[in-house]
Amino acid sequence: MEIFKYMETYDYEQLIFCQDKTSGLKAIIAIHDTTLGPALGGTRMWNYATEEEAIEDALRLAKGMTYKNAAAGLNLGGGKTVIIGDPLKDKNEEMFRAFGRFIQGLNGRYITAEDVGTTVADMDLIHEETNYVTGISPAFGSSGNPSPVTAYGVYMGMKAAAMEAFGSDSLAGKKVAVQGVGNVAYKLCEFLHEEGAILTVADINQASVDRAVNEFGATQVDVSEIYSQDVDIFAPCALGAIINDETIPQLKAKVVAGAANNQLKEPRHGDKLNELGIVYAPDYVINSGGVMNVADELNGYNRERAMKRVEGIYDTIARIFEISKKEGIASYAAADRLAEDRIARMAKSRRQFLQNGKHSLTNR
Numbered sequence: 338m339e340i341f342k343y344m345e346t347y348d349y350e351q352l353i354f355c356q357d358k359t360s361g362l363k364a365i366i367a368i369h370d371t372t373l374g375p376a377l378g379g380t381r382m383w384n385y386a387t388e389e390e391a392i393e394d395a396l397r398l399a400k401g402m403t404y405k406n407a408a409a410g411l412n413l414g415g416g417k418t419v420i421i422g423d424p425l426k427d428k429n430e431e432m433f434r435a436f437g438r439f440i441q442g443l444n445g446r447y448i449t450a451e452d453v454g455t456t457v458a459d460m461d462l463i464h465e466e467t468n469y470v471t472g473i474s475p476a477f478g479s480s481g482n483p484s485p486v487t488a489y490g491v492y493m494g495m496k497a498a499a500m501e502a503f504g505s506d507s508l509a510g511k512k513v514a515v516q517g518v519g520n521v522a523y524k525l526c527e528f529l530h531e532e533g534a535i536l537t538v539a540d541i542n543q544a545s546v547d548r549a550v551n552e553f554g555a556t557q558v559d560v561s562e563i564y565s566q567d568v569d570i571f572a573p574c575a576l577g578a579i580i581n582d583e584t585i586p587q588l589k590a591k592v593v594a595g596a597a598n599n600q601l602k603e604p605r606h607g608d609k610l611n612e613l614g615i616v617y618a619p620d621y622v623i624n625s626g627g628v629m630n631v632a633d634e635l636n637g638y639n640r641e642r643a644m645k646r647v648e649g650i651y652d653t654i655a656r657i658f659e660i661s662k663k664e665g666i667a668s669y670a671a672a673d674r675l676a677e678d679r680i681a682r683m684a685k686s687r688r689q690f691l692q693n694g695k696h697s698l699t700n701r
């Protein structure tokens with residue numbers, strides 16, 4: 338991989354490698370764009386097969402956060418960290434504290450949070466060394482685990498997508514197939530069940546499935562059968578790249594709305610959904626409740642204020658469908674346009690401010 342070429346092509350600002358021999362820390366912090374503010378994005382811990390794979394993941398995820406934060410209306414840029422290692426075997430206190438010191442060294446350019454493989458307890462360790470961390474324990478006056486809030490945002494976004502597809506945002510009686518019933522989807526299923534939706538679930542973890550079956554009357558299907566269920570809504574809440582050439586022909590659902598990041602294998606798969614008249618709620622918008630929640634900590638956490646912002650995901654998704662129809666583009670492209678326009682407007686207004694400042698200085 339030619340790193341500088343890649344960074345130049347996709348406008349990355351900074352890539353930082355952090356190594357600590359004592360703890361075994363090998364972390365890569367990618368900062369994509371800080372036009373809107375400091376880069377905020379979680380830390381993923383994963384057993385990457387190669388260093389190149391880890392770098393690519395960090396870069397790809399950081400760019401995703403630029404778009405997610407911009408579309409969410411946050412004054413934050415995009416960044417992400419990957420730690421190379423097995424989250425079940427390789428974690429230790431020194432590792433997260435060493436990582437905290439590296440973050441502190443960036444003096445606020447990057448703020449971290451949880452992601453796959455990291456927990457609130459890990460964030461608390463980072464917090465021993467730096468304040469540039471969110472998603473720490475409620476004991477510190479913070480927001481804690483973001484998953485239930487993410488789930489509420491997905492529920493709101495799913496309602497907006499139902500409005501678009503069915504002319505009503507009521508999910509009562511709607512059949513929903515949920516792929517993966519982990520932290521986010523468990524809570525999503527609770528919201529859906531309370532409203533009277535009929536649930537079908539699949540997960541590689543039988544205990545997670547059993548919980549949804551017992552508590553919400555869900556029907557279990559094999560993981561390979563979740564795409565082809567005769568349902569109204571497909572909610573991907575596990576893996577990325579699950580909307581692809583193999584799965585699209587299987588879909589009977591009229592709506593795709595779920596929590597998973599990077600759902601489209603390639604942009605053309607979003608175009609295909611659009612051609613088929615399947616309403617797709619763009620992933621980084623519908624799942625932005627988590628980041629809205631942790632970002633609220635930066636102003637002194639207020640649950641009510643955070644939830645109010647998360648509720649707004651309904652309107653943002655509805656607006657994206659409007660842009661999509663008006664411009665004749667797929668919803669994923671409309672979401673990108675919304676995010677890019679906001680960044681461009683802010684960059685312009687900042688430039689004007691700087692120019693004005695410079696003129697007044699020159700005139701003195």
Ligand SMILES: NC(=O)C1=CN([C@@H]2O[C@H](COP(=O)(O)OP(=O)(O)OC[C@H]3O[C@@H](n4cnc5c(N)ncnc54)[C@H](O)[C@@H]3O)[C@@H](O)[C@H]2O)C=CC1
Pocket residue numbers: 453483484485487516517518519520521522539540541542545560574575576577596597598624625627628
């Ligand atoms: N937790 C949060 O606040 C946020 C989560 N997301 C995304 O939402 C998704 C879910 O996140 P969490 O619930 O936190 O993760 P999780 O790890 O708690 O849940 C994922 C579930 O998917 C299951 N799974 C894995 N492979 C599967 C397969 N092939 N078929 C069916 N199920 C499978 C796992 O067993 C697990 O139960 C992820 O893509 C994550 O990146 C996005 C934004 C925020």
Ligand SMILES: O=C(O)CCC(=O)C(=O)O
Pocket residue numbers: 377378379380405450451452472483624625627628631
């Ligand atoms: O939700 C979080 O914990 C942090 C934000 C983030 O990294 C994400 O939304 O993917």
